[in-house]
Amino acid sequence: MAFIFTGLDEYSVDDRGRMLLPPAYKPALTETVVIGLGASGQIWVYPKPTYQKYLEKLEATPLEERTAAFYEAHRMILEGQDVDFDKQGRISIPPVFRRITGIAGAVIVAGNGDRVELWEPERYLARHGLLKGEPVKFDDNPVFVRTGFHL
16 A cells, blocks of 8 residues: 555744655655645645656646646646755755745645645645634535544
């Protein structure tokens, strides 16, 4: 079974864009990871082999199926950049990614299945409806109902 990234934590990024990732993620992360911009204003971090599989599937898309949505996904995926871990085990987030996402200082690190997501904290809270001051309701979520998962 493939490694599944789970968990939620807060880390920090320094002025040069360097940051650690949770130690629990290290066994699944290769020496080189691929980072890119997510559709909701986050940065995604993929192990290079996982990213490569998505890229191969994308490139195998028949020409007649290459719609505007395909080209938007294509652009986002191809904006991914290889990043190596430094000797201290940190990744370095390129300045343009930090500027676009607003990441500086604190960063939310969220496991999301086959990838890790990096979020500016306020954006994470807003995206997940946690700024409204109301408790989040999951009782009617069909996935939780179907799986029997209780919060």
